[in-house]
Amino acid sequence: MAQNKRSRSGLSPIIALAFQGGIGVAGLLVILAGNISVQVAEAGIWPSVFYGFLGAFCTYGALLLLTRIPGLFPDNLDSQMRGLYRFASGYSWFVLFLLSVFAGVGEELLFRGALQGWLAEHTGDATAIVSASVLFGLVHYVSFTYFIVATVLGLVLGAAYTLSSSIILVMVWHSVYDMIALFFLLRFPQWFGITVRPES
Numbered sequence: 001m002a003q004n005k006r007s008r009s010g011l012s013p014i015i016a017l018a019f020q021g022g023i024g025v026a027g028l029l030v031i032l033a034g035n036i037s038v039q040v041a042e043a044g045i046w047p048s049v050f051y052g053f054l055g056a057f058c059t060y061g062a063l064l065l066l067t068r069i070p071g072l073f074p075d076n077l078d079s080q081m082r083g084l085y086r087f088a089s090g091y092s093w094f095v096l097f098l099l100s101v102f103a104g105v106g107e108e109l110l111f112r113g114a115l116q117g118w119l120a121e122h123t124g125d126a127t128a129i130v131s132a133s134v135l136f137g138l139v140h141y142v143s144f145t146y147f148i149v150a151t152v153l154g155l156v157l158g159a160a161y162t163l164s165s166s167i168i169l170v171m172v173w174h175s176v177y178d179m180i181a182l183f184f185l186l187r188f189p190q191w192f193g194i195t196v197r198p199e200s
Contacts, residue, residue: 013095020099024106030114036121038113039165048164052172059156059173060180063149064191080146081185081192088182096182104175111136111154112161112170120162129158153177 031038041048066072088096111132119128137151161170189196 013091016091017095017098017102020102020106022106024102024109027106027108027110027114031109031117034114034118036114036117038117038167039161041168042165045168048166048169049172051164052169053176055156055160055169055173056176056180059153060177060184064184078193080142082194083142085185085189085192085194088186097179100178100182101175103178104171104173107136108157108161108167108171108174112158113167116158116161125162129155129162133158 030036091099115135116128116132119131123131133151133154136154137147140150141147157170157174160173161167164170185192185194
């Protein structure tokens, strides 16, 4: 993978990490300001970590299999995958690891901890999960297909948080999912219809 900090992504690693970190800070501030109850790890840290890893591998595997079914998605994911490949290939593996961790921790604090937590207290679990998931999908909107994928992932994470009472579990799940997705995208771009030209 290219080590050039700006050539393909257009963002320096510091800006990208600061943005993802800012999401987590925003989520934490909302939780504190709203006095929202966040379930950390009811079953314990290590079971949460284990099931987070397991969930991430299963979710990514299921998505990869679904993308192989012709005509399943309303439009083609190839262009989004090419854009993501261009973004990710501009960073080192270490930066991508940090971005995955920051995204998993920050977005779960904001969407599951703060937003879903607040909605659950005022509307009930089902409405909270669906509403937080749709907003999660909208924030990740780059196409209708990508919105659907992100929303479904949000539903899975939201349900996992409610059933497990563990924000740690969904943070690990989200972080590891992102790491797996980036690894396979950069290591096997041909799986996603991406042709990589050798650098001169």
